[in-house]
Amino acid sequence: MLSISDLCFERYFERVFEPVSFDLSAGSLLLVTGSNGCGKTTLLRLLAGLLEASEGEIHSREHPLYAGHNPAIKDDLSVEENIRFWMKFMGTRETNTGTELCQQVIEEIGLTPVALQEGRTLSAGQRKRCSLARLLFCDEALWLLDEPYSNLDREGIVMLDRILKTHLDAGGACIMTTHGSLRPEGFELQECHLISGREKYSGTAA
Amino acid sequence: MSRQSAGTAFAALLRRDFLLAYRRRAELLQPLVFLLVVTTLFPLGVGPSPQLLANIAPGVIWISALLATVLSLDSLFRSDYEDGTLEQMVLSGQSLALIALSRTVAHWLVAGLPIVLLSPLLALWMNLPEEGMSILIKSLVIGTPVLSLIGAIGGALTVSLKRGGQLLSLLVFPLYVPLLILATSAVSSSVAGLPYTGQLGLMFAGLIAALTLAPFATAAALKLSLS
Numbered sequence: 001m002l003s004i005s006d007l008c009f010e011r012y013f014e015r016v017f018e019p020v021s022f023d024l025s026a027g028s029l030l031l032v033t034g035s036n037g038c039g040k041t042t043l044l045r046l047l048a049g050l051l052e053a054s055e056g057e058i059h060s061r062e063h064p065l066y067a068g069h070n071p072a073i074k075d076d077l078s079v080e081e082n083i084r085f086w087m088k089f090m091g092t093r094e095t096n097t098g099t100e101l102c103q104q105v106i107e108e109i110g111l112t113p114v115a116l117q118e119g120r121t122l123s124a125g126q127r128k129r130c131s132l133a134r135l136l137f138c139d140e141a142l143w144l145l146d147e148p149y150s151n152l153d154r155e156g157i158v159m160l161d162r163i164l165k166t167h168l169d170a171g172g173a174c175i176m177t178t179h180g181s182l183r184p185e186g187f188e189l190q191e192c193h194l195i196s197g198r199e200k201y202s203g204t205a206a
Numbered sequence: 207m208s209r210q211s212a213g214t215a216f217a218a219l220l221r222r223d224f225l226l227a228y229r230r231r232a233e234l235l236q237p238l239v240f241l242l243v244v245t246t247l248f249p250l251g252v253g254p255s256p257q258l259l260a261n262i263a264p265g266v267i268w269i270s271a272l273l274a275t276v277l278s279l280d281s282l283f284r285s286d287y288e289d290g291t292l293e294q295m296v297l298s299g300q301s302l303a304l305i306a307l308s309r310t311v312a313h314w315l316v317a318g319l320p321i322v323l324l325s326p327l328l329a330l331w332m333n334l335p336e337e338g339m340s341i342l343i344k345s346l347v348i349g350t351p352v353l354s355l356i357g358a359i360g361g362a363l364t365v366s367l368k369r370g371g372q373l374l375s376l377l378v379f380p381l382y383v384p385l386l387i388l389a390t391s392a393v394s395s396s397v398a399g400l401p402y403t404g405q406l407g408l409m410f411a412g413l414i415a416a417l418t419l420a421p422f423a424t425a426a427a428l429k430l431s432l433s
Contacts, residue, residue: 049297066294134294
């Protein structure tokens, strides 16, 4: 589904991370690990197409779904209005129509009690849930999730694992970053450890 | 994959923008109040002689409209940029030019159209002769969309800067100059009983050019700002 070879990205003539290569097939989950600042987000943004690689190649036939640190939630709109907008804007034709489907999505991510509240009143965890709602109504096969577990409570983590499992079982694939403490449980996964360019040259790499 | 049609996305975005504009009414009123205040200051500054005011009326009204538009441009893409919405829009696979056009249309409807609607009042304050009134309104109807379209390019270019407002005005004001010259000359000509269709025609040509080219320039600028 996705294959990258010797991919690396330079910022101010310095490599953000050492070149990485991997293949990702349908139904698999790749975990990108590494310390803070080692380029995990940069790698995901490269794969999403927001940045241009300095070296190496990305072979992919899939249009990915990227969920980054910015939740893309409008403070002045309610949870429901936010989700409805994204369903119409980036969902499939099927998600275009009903209030029903929107309610279903909100229920599944556990935001029904705050569905009518404005975005500004949400907690960090609720924001995360709201931005993850996209996973339920977009039909992209490749997901790029940047620290999806951050700010989620225990229940939220279980919810995300369940959504992820459904996606992988249906033949989707996912690349996920994590700085270590939280990992998806009960999945077969590949792991890719990123080494920051700076670490290598200063010799402090683990 | 049955991706959302461009029309649906365009309509959804437009609808969201109106909803947001409604929720942030106060923000919307600021440029309009600014427009009224600036225009009121002129008689106080240059003297209330009716003839003098009538002579400078087209210029004053148009410059105030320019300033009010630039004031509202900085926020055109900023909040979408800061909360990650823009990033998601770029990745959604929808045409970025269409997104830019939709944002610009929304901007004109909430920031440009009110200026047109206020202009008769401003013309009255500035003692613009009656013959000039309809031409002033026409020039604003043709001109304010151009202000939004060109301004959107500047807004997109400066969106990633922390304090892009000043740079934005430096970028777009020179591009507004031809429009300002044509518009004020059309209004003055009509007051003096001279033909003015040439100026309006040129402005209209400018509108067509901006309408077809500016969204693409804005899209390119947005792409640049995001990387």
